[in-house]
Amino acid sequence: MPEVQDSIRVLRARGYKVTQPRKQVLKVLAEAEKPVSPYDIQKILQEKGQHLNHVTIYRILDLFCLLDLAHRILLLGGFVKCTLGDKEGCHRFMVCRHCGGLQEFADKALCEEENEIAQDLGFCAEHHFSEFFGVCSKCHG
Amino acid sequence: MPEVQDSIRVLRARGYKVTQPRKQVLKVLAEAEKPVSPYDIQKILQEKGQHLNHVTIYRILDLFCLLDLAHRILLLGGFVKCTLGDKEGCHRFMVCRHCGGLQEFADKALCEEENEIAQDLGFCAEHHFSEFFGVCSKCHG
DNA sequence: CTCGCTGCAAAAAATTTGCACATTG
DNA sequence: CAATGTGCAAATTTTTTGCAGCGAG
Numbered sequence: 001m002p003e004v005q006d007s008i009r010v011l012r013a014r015g016y017k018v019t020q021p022r023k024q025v026l027k028v029l030a031e032a033e034k035p036v037s038p039y040d041i042q043k044i045l046q047e048k049g050q051h052l053n054h055v056t057i058y059r060i061l062d063l064f065c066l067l068d069l070a071h072r073i074l075l076l077g078g079f080v081k082c083t084l085g086d087k088e089g090c091h092r093f094m095v096c097r098h099c100g101g102l103q104e105f106a107d108k109a110l111c112e113e114e115n116e117i118a119q120d121l122g123f124c125a126e127h128h129f130s131e132f133f134g135v136c137s138k139c140h141g
Numbered sequence: 142m143p144e145v146q147d148s149i150r151v152l153r154a155r156g157y158k159v160t161q162p163r164k165q166v167l168k169v170l171a172e173a174e175k176p177v178s179p180y181d182i183q184k185i186l187q188e189k190g191q192h193l194n195h196v197t198i199y200r201i202l203d204l205f206c207l208l209d210l211a212h213r214i215l216l217l218g219g220f221v222k223c224t225l226g227d228k229e230g231c232h233r234f235m236v237c238r239h240c241g242g243l244q245e246f247a248d249k250a251l252c253e254e255e256n257e258i259a260q261d262l263g264f265c266a267e268h269h270f271s272e273f274f275g276v277c278s279k280c281h282g
Numbered sequence: 283c284t285c286g287c288t289g290c291a292a293a294a295a296a297t298t299t300g301c302a303c304a305t306t307g
Numbered sequence: 308c309a310a311t312g313t314g315c316a317a318a319t320t321t322t323t324t325g326c327a328g329c330g331a332g
Contacts (some may be wrong), residue, residue, distance in 0.1 A: 017286065017331050039321080048296050058322070060287095074215035082280060094264045097255060107258055117248055122278030123235045129216060130271035132255060137263030158306050158311060180296080194314050199297070201312095 003081065004030050007069045021052050025060045027068055034100050035078025036101060070089070073102065075131045080104070090128040096136035103136065144222065145171050147209045155208060163195050166201045167222070170211055175221025216245065216272045221245070231269040237277035244277065250276050 006024050011018050027072035028041050036044070038057040045052055061079050068091070070079050071135065075095055080102065084091050089106035111128055118125035145167045152159050154232055169182050177185070179198040186193055202220050205211035209232070210218050216236055221243065225232050230247035237243065259266035 003309090019287065019331070021288070037321085045237075052149040055245070055290080055323080056288050068219065094259055094262065094266065096264075097267070103262060103264065104211055105258070106228060107266040109246065110254065110258060113251065113254060114271075117246070117251060118235055118275065120274055121235065121244060121246060121273055123244065124277075124281055125273040125275040126238070126272065129274065130255075130269065132259055132264070132266040133268040134259065134264055136265075160306070160312065162313070178296085193295090195314080196298080197313055 003083070004065060006085065007081075009063075010067055010069060016063065016067075021056050021087045022063075024052060025057060025064070026069070028077065031083035035073040035076045035080050035102070038039070041077065050109055054124075071104070073131065074129075075133065076100070076102075090126075090130070092130045092132070094132045094134065094136070096139055097133055098135055098139035101136055102137075144224070147220075147226065148205075151208055151210060151263075157204065157208075160198050163201055163204075165191060165193060166198060167210070168203070170205075170220065170222035173221070175223050176214040176217045176243070178219045181219065212245070214272065216274065217241070217243075231271070233269075233271045233273070235273045235277070237273065237280055238274055239276055239280035242277055242279075 007026050008018050008023070011022065015021075015126060026046060027043050027071060028036065032040075032044075038054055038061060041057050041061075042054050047096070056092045061070060061072075065072055067077070068082055070081055070085070071091060071093070072079055073093060073095070080093075082091065083104045084106055089108040089111045091104055091106050094103045094105065114128050115125050148167050149159050150162065152211055157163075162167050165186060166182060168197050169177065169185050173185075175183075178252070179195055179202060183193060183195050183203075202211060202213075202255065206213055206220070209223055209227075211222055212232060212234070213220055214234060214236070221234075222231065224245045225247055228247045230249040230252045232247050235244045235246065256266050
């Protein structure tokens, strides 16, 4: 699981401690197929015989989102591990309404077009948050 | 307030009853400058000497979102009245991080570009949800 | 060793459910 | 008056706060 190692490196590099709870949450996120809520995470850990206080999980997720190690999926109401690292352009998601799976992507050209649209309306856009709803390749015949 | 009348027409046309509570919530939404939560709405009505049960407000907002008479702003966590009617293209928002105000817009060309991006990734996008964060014209000097 | 992090207890806030009663068309 | 919608009570779920004590660096 190289992804988890990358995240751990980010934590260390930014001066945050690499604690047992943080590693546990990272692992759950990395293994999850779909967005998970704080209580989902607690339950998953419990099934492995591990216990984390839910408050701790909330705080860890806050931190991960701050560092872009995870993202909150607003349409589905859960958290996912970031799969793009620091790829340029805002990180976005395509959510499959059939299987509930999602794919993260970034597209710098799209960001630029959005900035222009915003500018035409007198708005200076600093971040584009977006999620597409539809059907993924596995789910449409 | 022509907007409220339009919404009332939509309700009637779709076979929903035009009740006192629904009209009250519509009015609050129409007069609000920023997204309002169910409890915000209850409080605003209370200040006018009116009372609605919060459960009723939840249900009314659910209906309004279903009919696209209102939208839930995910970044800020509240509801706003739709200002675009049935304008073509997904309805989106620009949120000002300074004043908290927002502007709704739709752009068919943007929808099409997003569909192409999705298609390139094997995804069939049916709806694009997006919110831009930035600074509005009033707030940047 | 010491600062940052976690656990715990508790409260506050947000959301949901079922059923009896009221209101709209 | 018949179906829809609302109010109420209560439970559940989600999120936040403050403080004491633990543990990574």
